[in-house]
Amino acid sequence: MSPAKSNDGSSGYDASQIVLVPLTTAFATVASALHAEGFDDAWDEDAIIRLLDVPGAFGILAYRPGDQAKNAKDQPLGFVLMQTVLDEAEINTITVAPDARRMGVGRALLDAVKDRLLAAGVTRILLEVAVDNDGAIALYRQNGFAEIGRRKGYYARPNGRKVDALVLERLI
Template sequence: MSASSHQPEVEDGIEVVPLTAAFCNVASALHAEGFEDQDCWSADEMIALLDVPGAFGFLAFAPGNEAENRLDIPLGFIQMQAVLDEAEINTIVVAKEARKRGVARKLLSATFDRLRETGVGRVLLEVADDNAPAIALYRDCGFAEIGRRKRYYRRKSGREVDALVMERDLGACVLGWGD
């Protein structure tokens, strides 16, 4: 993996760089791992999503070490779309072995910073109501539930799961979040 001209953020051994077409194969593999019980996006589908006006994303990875012959390790990504003063997170995925290490928070922080720069004040997302760890993270990051979509997700097993619709006001100060 190589970063674009954007200078990567480095904290706790995690770098965050813009998600580009060059990283969509990696992002597609992460998506398949993170949503193994659902249909996942191919690299081509991700590239098409990034081509939509207002769409962007970030990729988080642990940098390798050339001297130790260690490659970069992809940790997660976020993909979203902004329209006027509102944005929606289309997906956020963290590799199983990287969960609970702050990867999602770093991705969200980079996203919120970019959205504020472009005048976006509200972020929306949908999350399966059976995904307790993600719901807890979103609440901790200042999102609040504003609705529910019945039987929105269909698992490969055929089971249908409701989606919680959550929002966050980017102008609001959230204690403990520090963004």
């Protein structure tokens, strides 16, 4: 596996250290803390639990295992929360801790989602993304998503500014 890049573009992080586990409600505190780092309108623990409790919902959590010898704790890196209905799935949210970005965590989460959806017979993944979210759009395009629509004024920024959403689709 090629070395992943750190935020400044240097090498120094081994992407094989990313461990993926099911995001259960037991991790709601961890997930809400990660969400708060990624979004202005962050979801609290209750919101995460409610979304995970919906039939057809599942999540995947990425973390870097700690090292007892070095007194280093497990480090949450990011998570994705999905909703499936019959043969379609929607990405409800995906977020990666700011200091873990551009290291392949987002890509690893999307790969794991695809594997799980394929096993469940899902053939189509949908999502909405703000038109000005260049990083997320780049991640999705790199992972085979294509634009199929646009929702006018879908998101409201804290300053009240409305931003369109792109609707992206990936057939798997």
